[in-house]
Amino acid sequence: MSELTGTLPKALLILEYMAEHQKDVSFKDLKNFTGFASNVLSRLLKTFVEKEYIEKSPMSGLYSLGKSSYQFCEKVLGRRSISDLIQPILDGLSAGLQESSAYFDFDGEWVTLLAKSEVAHSYHYLEVNSRDVHSPINGFFLTCLPYLGEKQLASILSSENNRAGFTKDQLMDKFVEIKESGVCISKEVHHRSQVTRVSSPVFCSKKNKLAGALGVTVLSHDLSDDELQLLIRAVTSAANNASLMLSGEL
Numbered sequence: 001m002s003e004l005t006g007t008l009p010k011a012l013l014i015l016e017y018m019a020e021h022q023k024d025v026s027f028k029d030l031k032n033f034t035g036f037a038s039n040v041l042s043r044l045l046k047t048f049v050e051k052e053y054i055e056k057s058p059m060s061g062l063y064s065l066g067k068s069s070y071q072f073c074e075k076v077l078g079r080r081s082i083s084d085l086i087q088p089i090l091d092g093l094s095a096g097l098q099e100s101s102a103y104f105d106f107d108g109e110w111v112t113l114l115a116k117s118e119v120a121h122s123y124h125y126l127e128v129n130s131r132d133v134h135s136p137i138n139g140f141f142l143t144c145l146p147y148l149g150e151k152q153l154a155s156i157l158s159s160e161n162n163r164a165g166f167t168k169d170q171l172m173d174k175f176v177e178i179k180e181s182g183v184c185i186s187k188e189v190h191h192r193s194q195v196t197r198v199s200s201p202v203f204c205s206k207k208n209k210l211a212g213a214l215g216v217t218v219l220s221h222d223l224s225d226d227e228l229q230l231l232i233r234a235v236t237s238a239a240n241n242a243s244l245m246l247s248g249e250l
Contacts, residue, residue, distance in 0.1 A: 010036060011044050015069065018054065024062035083115040083128075085245045086202075086214070090117035093238045097216060097231065100125065103202070103242065104140040105212040108152065111141045114212070123195060123217035139186035139197030143213035146175035147201060182239075183232050184213075187221050194221040198231045200239035204246045211246055214239045 048054035094117040199215025
């Protein structure tokens with residue numbers, strides 16, 4: 001095995017070994033595999049045990065993966081499975097409307113672009129997994145805010161930067177409108193282009209919580225009532241299907 005330098009590569013090597021074996025392993029097993037000095041291995045294992053990435057049996061002294069390791073895997077794989085489930089819905093939405101669509105996952109504080117479906121002449125989103133959006137001026141983020149608890153919402157909106165020029169009263173009125181209609185319509189100027197976003201919340205019913213927001217982005221502010229209603233119907237239907245999909249009901 002090539003010589004490893006630095007704490008992080010050594011720590012990752014331990015987790016890699018634990019993940020491959022998926023069973024209790026001894027200090028001697030880890031020492032033989034890694035070639036680390038006993039004091040180095042002891043220090044790394046102590047940190048992993050404290051952070052619950054690795055568990056040490058008080059009876060046998062053997063090591064196994066801890067709950068933090070499994071929680072980390074669930075977060076990574078869970079996000080991936082969500083994007084796999086929602087991607088066909090976005091593809092169908094974009095094909096039907098000939099407009100680019102996207103799904104933003106919401107973790108209670110930030111939105112992450114988890115999946116998108118783009119068409120050539122329409123809007124182009126950031127890269128998948130981008131978190132470079134957390135302002136109410138963005139329609140997808142705005143769609144999520146009405147469903148937060150009062151303390152959580154107050155914390156996010158305590159900064160004027162997060163309010164992006166809106167007053168608190170304006171935002172609260174917008175939140176009522178979104179919850180009543182189930183859709184958010186927002187207009188922005190993005191890189192000198194007029195942008196209209198139509199988005200709806202997506203829920204995970206079994207967990208009874210907001211999952212994120214799904215919608216389309218159109219390069220125009222001048223939509224007729226018929227055009228806007230078509231977008232609203234398509235987006236709310238797609239968001240409903242996504243909610244059913246995430247809840248295992250579709």
